[in-house]
């Protein structure tokens with residue numbers, strides 16, 4: 640048996656020993672199974688729950704006040720409603736790759752993750768992270784194309800959070816402007832794609848990408864993994880390698 644490779648970014652194994660539902664995965668369109676019982680996903684975000692935007696040394700995150708059910712998703716494959724906690728992105732050094740999930744082995748230049756937790760069943764996000772039905776993450780692919788007005792508000796804030804641990808206040812932002820209008824999605828049982836890599840995520844991957852322009856992708860790439868004063872390392876290629884599908888089926892909400 641080979642030695643589990645260590646990924647330079649996290650100094651932790653790439654796959655969880657004994658992991659059976661790791662993320663990300665390749666979504667083979669023809670192998671996904673249409674499930675007519677999947678409901679439409681209902682998204683209701685309150686833009687005033689937006690708190691701040693910060694560089695956590697791996698991505699940049701926009702965090703929300705999740706102390707009440709003010710920004711939630713319900714329906715889709717979910718048994719309960721889930722509260723929005725944060726959203727963040729993964730991207731590449733060049734446009735040929737950057738997303739975490741792939742569709743028919745195609746990479747997109749970036750991928751948005753909107754992270755929600757099951758506050759109906761669990762008292763805190765930290766506890767939900769450890770439970771099989773604890774989290775629901777909406778994945779949205781970004782493709783190179785037209786300028787994205789809604790994204791530009793985030794892009795304008797990035798120079799202020801260039802370094803690890805930089806944070807600025809972000810008063811009002813409605814993340815639904817980043818979610819494509821087409822209701823179609825794939826869903827499967829998976830994990831966090833960064834440590835602790837726990838198998839607690841119901842993934843909801845939107846079929847339709849959003850379009851962003853080259854300048855907006857370049858703005859992501861000017862962020863740094865490193866703190867102010869350290870030798871600069873550009874924040875790029877912050878995506879986990881694909882993980883084995885193992886005994887899982889990807890369901891689609893569309894035929």
Ligand SMILES: NS(=O)(=O)c1ccc2oc(=S)[nH]c2c1
Nearest residue numbers: 752754776830831832833834
């Ligand atoms: N990249 S991701 O799987 O969406 C994701 C979402 C939430 C997380 O919280 C911790 S801690 N690590 C996380 C990774």
Ligand SMILES: [Zn+2]
Nearest residue numbers: 727729752832
């Ligand atoms: Zn992510």
